[in-house]
Amino acid sequence: MKPDDTKRTGLERDDMRSVFVRHGGWLLLTTVLLFTTMLAGVGLLGLSGGFLTGAALAGALGAGATFNFFSPSAGIRGLTMMRIVSRYLEKLVGHDATLRIARDLRVWFFRRALPLAPARLGSSRTGELLARLISDISDVDGAVVRAVGPLLALVGIASVAVFAAALIHWPAALLLVVLALLVGLGVPVLAVRRGDANEALRARHRAALRTMAYEGLEGIADLTALHARDAWTLQVDAAAAQLAGADRRRRRRLISGNMLHSLLSGLGLLGMLWLALSAFEAGKVEAPMAAGLVFLTVALLEVAAGSSLAWQALQSARVAAGRLQQIVDQAPAVSDPAHPVAVPTPPAVLSFEKVVFAWPGETRRLLDGVDLQLAPGERIAIRGDSGCGKTTLSALMLRLWDPEQGTIRYGGTDLRALLQDDWHRQIAWLPQGAPVFAGSIADNLRLGGPNASDEAMWSVLEQVRLQEWARQQGGLLAWVGENGGTMSAGQARRLALARALLRNAPLMVLDEPTEGLDVDTAHALLIDLAAALGNRSLLMITHGELPEGVVQREYRLHRGQLLQLG
Numbered sequence: 001m002k003p004d005d006t007k008r009t010g011l012e013r014d015d016m017r018s019v020f021v022r023h024g025g026w027l028l029l030t031t032v033l034l035f036t037t038m039l040a041g042v043g044l045l046g047l048s049g050g051f052l053t054g055a056a057l058a059g060a061l062g063a064g065a066t067f068n069f070f071s072p073s074a075g076i077r078g079l080t081m082m083r084i085v086s087r088y089l090e091k092l093v094g095h096d097a098t099l100r101i102a103r104d105l106r107v108w109f110f111r112r113a114l115p116l117a118p119a120r121l122g123s124s125r126t127g128e129l130l131a132r133l134i135s136d137i138s139d140v141d142g143a144v145v146r147a148v149g150p151l152l153a154l155v156g157i158a159s160v161a162v163f164a165a166a167l168i169h170w171p172a173a174l175l176l177v178v179l180a181l182l183v184g185l186g187v188p189v190l191a192v193r194r195g196d197a198n199e200a201l202r203a204r205h206r207a208a209l210r211t212m213a214y215e216g217l218e219g220i221a222d223l224t225a226l227h228a229r230d231a232w233t234l235q236v237d238a239a240a241a242q243l244a245g246a247d248r249r250r251r252r253r254l255i256s257g258n259m260l261h262s263l264l265s266g267l268g269l270l271g272m273l274w275l276a277l278s279a280f281e282a283g284k285v286e287a288p289m290a291a292g293l294v295f296l297t298v299a300l301l302e303v304a305a306g307s308s309l310a311w312q313a314l315q316s317a318r319v320a321a322g323r324l325q326q327i328v329d330q331a332p333a334v335s336d337p338a339h340p341v342a343v344p345t346p347p348a349v350l351s352f353e354k355v356v357f358a359w360p361g362e363t364r365r366l367l368d369g370v371d372l373q374l375a376p377g378e379r380i381a382i383r384g385d386s387g388c389g390k391t392t393l394s395a396l397m398l399r400l401w402d403p404e405q406g407t408i409r410y411g412g413t414d415l416r417a418l419l420q421d422d423w424h425r426q427i428a429w430l431p432q433g434a435p436v437f438a439g440s441i442a443d444n445l446r447l448g449g450p451n452a453s454d455e456a457m458w459s460v461l462e463q464v465r466l467q468e469w470a471r472q473q474g475g476l477l478a479w480v481g482e483n484g485g486t487m488s489a490g491q492a493r494r495l496a497l498a499r500a501l502l503r504n505a506p507l508m509v510l511d512e513p514t515e516g517l518d519v520d521t522a523h524a525l526l527i528d529l530a531a532a533l534g535n536r537s538l539l540m541i542t543h544g545e546l547p548e549g550v551v552q553r554e555y556r557l558h559r560g561q562l563l564q565l566g
């Protein structure tokens with residue numbers, strides 16, 4: 001099933017748990033292998049202890065000839081092999097399952113988070129999102145293999161050990177129950193108690209450090225020019241120190257838990273020694289069995305030593321899962337209708353009808369009863385003071401947000417009745433600050449037209465007057481660097497415009513298409529653009545002067561109202 005099918009059919013739940021359920025078989029196998037490895041270890045120590053004691057006693061009593069060496073030594077060899085093989089398989093299967101879960105969790109997070117962009121994700125810093133995508137997911141992906149699996153296996157081992165001890169001497173079984181509860185549950189729970197707050201703090205510090213490092217690298221040129229690099233480095237150091245502090249507190253908890261574990265283990269072992277000796281002296285238990293009880297206790301305590309780490313891993317996973325859930329649980333700013341209708345067949349009229357809009361939490365109405373009609377093939381420009389709401393108007397047209405009042409229609413159909421994906425296919429959008437992606441010229445252009453031929457790409461490059469530059473770079477496969485690092489601002493803008501032009505959509509929304517260009521190039525480009533658009537409609541946001549004939553009408557957005565100019 002493709003990822004999107006899940007959403008469409010609704011047959012499968014699309015939550016974090018479903019990712020683990022999908023790999024349930026492998027996780028179960030890992031837990032069984034963990035259990036087998038532990039069981040082999042405990043059995044090995046118990047059996048060898050009993051065997052050595054029995055052999056020593058047989059020697060001392062001169063009964064060496066009748067002592068059965070063969071069965072226990074075969075058992076020891078068997079258990080040794082079993083432990084080696086199951087540990088190898090456990091690592092193999094466990095790592096494989098963890099990597100698959102990490103992959104699926106990232107895909108799940110992307111799938112759930114992407115519909116929130118840009119409206120909801122816009123308020124999260126990129127570094128913060130990266131921290132969640134990488135660090136939090138790596139805390140969650142091993143939740144079963146590092147935490148739940150070992151703890152379940154430990155419960156299994158403790159049960160088997162208690163059962164075996166009960167067969168030999170029931171008070172010893174009782175002591176094992178108490179010990180298992182103390183070292184497997186009591187101590188680790190005490191160690192992680194009230195650790196949630198530190199885990200949450202640690203995750204926040206980790207995200208802060210990543211954000212600072214990311215933003216520092218992104219803005220290194222500005223920081224250098226402003227002589228602000230040292231100050232920035234100091235801030236990064238402070239963030240790193242805070243993270244190290246939280247890490248230290250986490251380690252200290254673990255060490256305290258381990259110390260308590262060792263103390264209780266010593267006491268428990270002494271108790272078992274006393275119980276076993278008393279039972280032997282009272283003739284209730286034979287010497288090898290008494291020794292077996294002591295070694296069984298040693299083995300169980302050794303296995304339980306990892307429980308604090310497992311509990312801590314569980315705690316980290318829980319906190320990290322909460323952070324991921326926090327992002328994906330946000331309600332999208334706009335959602336698809338339960339019963340969508342088909343997009344009216346273009347060409348059709350786009351109309352704003354008494355549209356009112358204020359940003360959430362703001363009282364100022366940026367759009368206060370906007371009426372606008374854009375007929376097929378019509379080209380209009382919208383002007384206005386900086387911050388008056390021009391880009392906001394285009395965001396509503398793209399249905400990144402819905403109007404508070406009023407309606408936007410296409411061919412008479414309210415945009416809210418359409419599927420967002422269907423509607424976006426009707427629009428080619430050039431936003432302010434459109435990015436140039438790391439890749440070749442062709443890679444960037446194909447984002448606008450995935451199946452575009454080389455000819456089509458050269459043709460749009462010519463329209464935006466980048467043909468010559470592209471040839472000088474070596475053609476469509478020339479690398480443009482991250483964020484268009486090898487291009488001037490004007491060239492980057494034109495490449496983004498070419499990408500929008502390649503998109504064969506009936507509506508074009510261009511926000512400051514000629515930003516960064518000299519007046520002559522900008523005018524020539526706009527004239528070519530108008531000719532190239534054919535029967536496509538254009539809504540252009542601009543501050544600059546437009547040559548005659550580029551648009552048929554111009555508006556000014558002022559105090560929430562659209563006023564026609566000229």
Ligand SMILES: Nc1ncnc2c1ncn2[C@@H]1O[C@H](COP(=O)(O)OP(=O)(O)OP(=O)(O)O)[C@@H](O)[C@H]1O
Nearest residue numbers: 122359360366384385386387388389390391392393
């Ligand atoms: N996502 C957002 N959340 C809250 N407020 C926003 C958001 N985007 C824009 N604004 C606010 O809305 C107002 C209008 O912004 P908008 O980008 O629409 O202006 P504009 O007319 O396009 O400006 P410019 O010509 O400078 O690009 C500004 O005050 C801005 O702070």
